[in-house]
Amino acid sequence: MMASVDIRFSTRIYRARLAGARAVTLNEELARSCLSIATDDAAGQAWCAENHYNGYTSYASLNDLPWRFPDFADLAKLLDRHVAAFARELDLDLGSKSLTLDDIWINILPPGGVHTSHIHPHSAISGTYYVAIPKGASAIKFEDPRLGFMMAAPPRKKNAAPDNRSFVYIAPQERTVLLWESWLRHEVPVNESDSDRISISFNYGWR
Ligand SMILES: [Fe+2]
Secondary structure (H helix, E strand, O other): OOOOOOOOOOOOOEEEEOOOHHHHHHHHHHHHHHHHHHHHOHHHHHHHHHOOOOOEEOOOOOOOHHHHOHHHHHHHHHHHHHHHHHHHHOOOOOOOOOEEEEEEEEEEEOOOOOEEEEOOOOOOEEEEEEEEOOOOOOOEEEEOOOHHHOOOOOOOOOOOOHHHOOEEEEOOOOOEEEEEEOOOOEEEOOOOOOOOEEEEEEEEEEO
16 A cells, blocks of 8 residues: 655744854853843843743843844844745745844843743744853743644654654754744743853744
8 A cells, every 4th residue: 555644734943053253252242241231121120020020031121132232233134134044944925025123132041930831923933042051951842833723632652753743842052043933832941950041032023
């Protein structure tokens, strides 16, 4: 008997690691900036305390990092190129509109910190650039977007093929860019490292 199985409706996650001397220097600059911005950003610290956010995020307090800090402007230029490459990979038909960086923000997740499951509404492509990933720092966990439809479906085996799994973990190295479509649900499980996990997240809109 001849049989074949087609894989369709696939979910793509883009990964690239910035390489070269300039990328290493840029990452060091970004690490310093993230920590000094977190220290100085009283409004952001207050927002994190009010919202029981474990650690620091600039998400609610600073929305112009690339204009204020040249290292963030450099990163944004690099991200533009990776987002364009991902859009080609996805065969997105952008028409006369383009993918534009709408928001970029810092996340500092201390030991024991988590970031619960979420999507990024009002956005087309989202992603994270990893600045500092100490040993034992959390992977990012992605959820099969069809999970909500699988009401009576059997679970998948523990050793299921990667494209059959309901959850996928990616343990990024520092200087890695990860991109996904903004509707893809994800979370950051508990940071089991004994130091801060530093990342920069962003949203690209289609307009
Ligand atoms: Fe996110």
